[in-house]
Amino acid sequence: MSLRHGLLGLLAEGPASGYDLTQHFQTALGTVWPAQHPKIYAELTRLAEDGLIEVESLGPRGRKAYRITGSGLVEIRRWLAEEPVDHTLRQEPLLRAFFFWLMTPEQLDAHLRQEAAFFSAAAEQLRSFAAAKDRGEFGSAPPTQSVRIAIEAGIRLYGALAEWAEWARDAPPVLPERPGAEIID
Amino acid sequence: MSLRHGLLGLLAEGPASGYDLTQHFQTALGTVWPAQHPKIYAELTRLAEDGLIEVESLGPRGRKAYRITGSGLVEIRRWLAEEPVDHTLRQEPLLRAFFFWLMTPEQLDAHLRQEAAFFSAAAEQLRSFAAAKDRGEFGSAPPTQSVRIAIEAGIRLYGALAEWAEWARDAPPVLPERPGAEIID
DNA sequence: GAGCGCATGTAAAGGGTTACATGATTCT
């Protein structure tokens, strides 16, 4: 149930509408915590019901901006400081790795090349984003500093995966005992 | 819907019961793809209905072992080779990083210390597991080699996160423009 | 005035976790 706190955290920076928040969850935040608009709108309604946020203003096209309340701020801080961290890792690319032995060497090499390319590109994109931050393009307010730290984690994560995929490509050759035996069903 | 293929992949190694598979998903596999027994039993039933696996034997205490079928093997290989990889990353620890600026310096330091400890321990555990594999304690059959590769990814991932947490601890000090202003609500 | 982007929502279905429920076998 972290989307709730993700929204609360974003609203701690200032008022925003469901639409605004959806944009956030489609860029930087979305890389580590994906969320689509139906869930966001629903959760905002619940947060308002619980008094953690409130409607700040109504704008054109039915726009509804929310503002975090005092209890909302208390709640996000409580969550950050007291709630145990959920370290769950769920990575399809790593699940697949357990079954690499079912692929032909050609398939595996092609796969790992694609994976390495994907992860390198992801790392690179974050790196250029971080560089812009470091150049001061987004100011140096505390939220911006935190985004910089979060991005650093992404850079290191994707970097590690890219290197892993390259390592896996040539390092341990998968040699069936009876060559080809596993490939025929 | 990758649990389906996770089960198929495990059954490609040999027959197993829902209970056996649950154990698998609580150790190595579980680190990258958690799954609980209710989902596993349900999915096994569906896989059997679809003819991708079949009951191999009935044992004591109602034990029901499944075996992968020809079409099951075709399906897992098709998935590995053709189905696009889902790169979704969802990491609560990284979501929290976006909101570090809402924590007091003391809270943040304590938090990062705990995180670093957690990730180091996770990496270390996988490292010793990998060392056992490298000593040949589990043989050198193709599935074992793949497990080794998967574990290597986990080691690098957790290692990167551990280093990140250490880096974040002392690197960029979060200095509010008006000291303390953001901490009071 | 056509098209795009802004803006919000509902409904249905899928995927996963937790709690509940039960019983057999093995080990001490």
Next chain:
DNA sequence: AGAATCATGTAACCCTTTACATGCGCTC
């Protein structure tokens, strides 16, 4: 005999995604 472990399953709930649905406002 009692405890631990093996073993399977159902029910309720939660979270998330995808598809459907609608309409306003701005720009060309």
